[in-house]
Amino acid sequence: VNLEPLAHCFEGGVPAILSTATRGGHPNLIAVSHVHRVDATHVGISRQFFKKTRANLDENPVARLGVMDSQTLETYRLTLRFEREETTGPVFDAMATRLDAIASMTGMRGVFRLQAAMIFEVCSVEHLPALLERDETTPPAAAVDATAIDGMTQLRVLRSVSDTLRAIGDAESLLTATLQLLDEGLGFTHAMVLLLDETHRRLYAVASRGYAESGVGAEVRLGEGIIGTVAERRRLLRVSNLGRAVRYGRAVRSSVERPASDEVPLPGLENAESALALPLLVKDELLGVLAVESTRPLAYGERDEAFLEVVAGQIALGLAALLHDETEPGPPSSTATPKAEPTRGPTRRFAFYAADDCVFVDDQYLIRNVPGRILWKLLRAYRDEGRTEFTNRELRLDDTLGLPQLRDNLESRLILLRKRLCEKCPEVAMVPNGRGRFVLQVRCELELSEKR
Amino acid sequence: MGARVSAGRETLTVFLPTVQLERMLENLAVRKEIAVFFCRVTDYRSVQVKGEARAVREAAASEHAHLAAYQRDFMDQCAAIGMKRELVARMSFWPATAVELFVRELYQQTPGPQAGAPWPRP
Numbered sequence: 001v002n003l004e005p006l007a008h009c010f011e012g013g014v015p016a017i018l019s020t021a022t023r024g025g026h027p028n029l030i031a032v033s034h035v036h037r038v039d040a041t042h043v044g045i046s047r048q049f050f051k052k053t054r055a056n057l058d059e060n061p062v063a064r065l066g067v068m069d070s071q072t073l074e075t076y077r078l079t080l081r082f083e084r085e086e087t088t089g090p091v092f093d094a095m096a097t098r099l100d101a102i103a104s105m106t107g108m109r110g111v112f113r114l115q116a117a118m119i120f121e122v123c124s125v126e127h128l129p130a131l132l133e134r135d136e137t138t139p140p141a142a143a144v145d146a147t148a149i150d151g152m153t154q155l156r157v158l159r160s161v162s163d164t165l166r167a168i169g170d171a172e173s174l175l176t177a178t179l180q181l182l183d184e185g186l187g188f189t190h191a192m193v194l195l196l197d198e199t200h201r202r203l204y205a206v207a208s209r210g211y212a213e214s215g216v217g218a219e220v221r222l223g224e225g226i227i228g229t230v231a232e233r234r235r236l237l238r239v240s241n242l243g244r245a246v247r248y249g250r251a252v253r254s255s256v257e258r259p260a261s262d263e264v265p266l267p268g269l270e271n272a273e274s275a276l277a278l279p280l281l282v283k284d285e286l287l288g289v290l291a292v293e294s295t296r297p298l299a300y301g302e303r304d305e306a307f308l309e310v311v312a313g314q315i316a317l318g319l320a321a322l323l324h325d326e327t328e329p330g331p332p333s334s335t336a337t338p339k340a341e342p343t344r345g346p347t348r349r350f351a352f353y354a355a356d357d358c359v360f361v362d363d364q365y366l367i368r369n370v371p372g373r374i375l376w377k378l379l380r381a382y383r384d385e386g387r388t389e390f391t392n393r394e395l396r397l398d399d400t401l402g403l404p405q406l407r408d409n410l411e412s413r414l415i416l417l418r419k420r421l422c423e424k425c426p427e428v429a430m431v432p433n434g435r436g437r438f439v440l441q442v443r444c445e446l447e448l449s450e451k452r
Numbered sequence: 453m454g455a456r457v458s459a460g461r462e463t464l465t466v467f468l469p470t471v472q473l474e475r476m477l478e479n480l481a482v483r484k485e486i487a488v489f490f491c492r493v494t495d496y497r498s499v500q501v502k503g504e505a506r507a508v509r510e511a512a513a514s515e516h517a518h519l520a521a522y523q524r525d526f527m528d529q530c531a532a533i534g535m536k537r538e539l540v541a542r543m544s545f546w547p548a549t550a551v552e553l554f555v556r557e558l559y560q561q562t563p564g565p566q567a568g569a570p571w572p573r574p
Contacts, residue, residue: 014535015496017489029489029500030561030568049567070535073543075472129471133544243534251496252564273534297534 001041001122006076008298009067010035010043011240015248017066018045020056028052033248035067036095036117043080044091044117046099048252054118057082063120070241071298075128080120092117097237098245101229106249109223154307157185161311165318170432172415174318175207182311183209188292190269193280193315194220194227195288195412198370198404203231203288206415211269216419217367227268227289230277234286236312238276238305240298274299278308280316287319323411330435332389347445348425352376354452361425371417373401378430378440379448392436414438453545454522455490456515464488464501464555467511467519467548477549480505486553489561494532498561499571503553511548519545 009016015031022028030053036044043065047054057063061082068075086092096114103112164177175193182188190210194203197219205218223232230237239245268275268291277291290312294300351360358368359375367375374395381387392410395401403410418430427444454467466488468476480486484504491498511519523545531537558571 014493015491017491019487025483026485027487027502029487031489031491031496031498031563033563049563049565052568073539077475131469131471131544132539132542247494247533248496248563251562254495254562254564 001125003037003040003043003122003125006067006069006078006125007037007301008069008071008240009074009076010037011298014068014070015244016068018053018063019066020053020063021060022056023059028056032065033245034095034098035065036091038091038119041122042083042119043078043122044086044095044119046095046114047085047116047118048099048112048114050118057118065120073132074130077126077128079123079126081123083119083121085116085118087116091119093233093235097229097233097235098239100223100233101226101237101239102245102249104223104229105225106246106253108249108253112249112252153185154303157181158307158310160185161314165314168318169322169435171319171322171411172207172418174315174322175415176209178311178315179207179209182292186307188308190272190294191290191292192268193288193290194218194231195280195319195409196231196286198402198409203227204416206288206412206419214419214423215268216423217416226275226277227291230279230291231286231289234279234281236276236278236305236309238274238300240274240300242273242275243297269293269295271295273297276300276304276308278312280312280319282316282320285320287316287323290315319412323409330437332434332437345427345444347447348427349447349449350376350379352448352450354450364424366424367417367420370402371413371420374413375417375421377401379428379446382440382442383446383448388440388442389433390438390440392438453526453543453548454519455488456518462555463506463552464503465550465552467515467522467545467550469545470510470547470549473549477508480508480551486551488553491561493529496563498563498567500559500561501553501555502557502559503555505551505553507550507552509550509552511546511550515548515550516546519548 016035017029018032019027019029030050032045033048034046036046038044063080063082065078065080066075067078092114095117099112099114100109103109106112160181161178164181165174168174168177179191179193182191192205192208192215194205197204201222203220203222205215208215220228222228226237226239272293273295274297275291275293277289279289280287290308292300292308349362352358352372353360356368357372359366359372377398378390392414396403396410414430421428421430427442429441431439431441433439453469456465458464486503486505488501489498490501523543527537527540530540560566560569560571
């Protein structure tokens, strides 16, 4: 048995059909939402609604699975023998993570969930005679796959990521440089990094590459969509045909009588077909999620998964070291120390809404929560005392900002704040000025108001 | 690839590509029970028909046009879910085998809690 050529059948756009029969030979067919390759000779099939199928397998463990490769239309028939159901363990977790993500994307969280992973031994694989008429003008798919990345290129990029981690001293540059390497070296053209916020209930985007709008500051609740599910379960997730998966989820929703919650718009490509999201973990601590996506179906394979797991591990270690650096601030960098600049240019009106912890600039939402409070503190210190230089340490010691006592992730909040300012109000900038220090540069008139 | 309901609505003829039918024909020689699964690929709306195969024959040349129309509709559905139209257009279902089955059971099969329930009678 060789399941290797069937990878695209299991993940592609055409539903697989599972047939079972009673002991007496009465047949039954169902469409399967996802076939999970467990190992070289086993597959897992998700059980959600299969009453008859499950009963048949108790009587007669032999089943057949018809699958089609949506890229080549090659069809295969697998003869399976049902072995067991699993409701815990790595196979169940991997399949449940996928289903949870799709369920949340289609407003079906909690309704559409994995009951069990049915594990089958694959006894034989038959490649059925082709239905396609030969087309002499098109070479075989493998020969025209110009996007395939060789192992040496991956190793080179990995080495560059390592070099970057060693050389770069701040988290923002680390993320920017890593996403650039992944794009330019390996073609991961759309990527983002989200970090866990202080409530541990939401993630917020701190870096992205390839999107028309950077999306920095976009939030995802834990358990919401692919990224939120990966964070909640702390497991990577690769979905190769999002369109099909979402269609399946919607089909379930259409057949459920009670109203489901709305579909949630999430950051990223609207027409993504492939997505790969990985938790950024250091030991048991979740820092955030690295996510890549593509409009191409089947854009990522197991090789990408393994490679990005290594990269995600490195990013997590690098971030942990940089984000949790609570050492005393270093001396001011002489080159970056600004001269007091006269304020001029347009007036920017900042408003702080205390009830929501939100800062608006010229009636446009800018930022909220901890970074919002930090910005407000900086702007008032600038207006009232004429201060321009600040240290991370003084922010940490300010109880009014609401930073956690331990693992405050201040650095990641500052990254977010810097980027949001850069996008929404470039006249106000926070410029790093040595380790643990920064300068507030203001090139406009400020008008501050506080609202309850 | 394709199906046709008889005038009395008791018999369904399904057309299948002969090239892939060797095992199914062997099975039908032993047992006449047959299940057929229809799934609209754009939204997974699905139905399962169970019955007894009353006749198996080569599809007649006069039925080719019906299958061609069916294939065009299928191609539209495949294109709607992002499959390459030119690829699906190269699918050949001819020669086809017609299986005429007497319908005994009809089930809803759209994924969800109702999957497997009998199709509601009109």
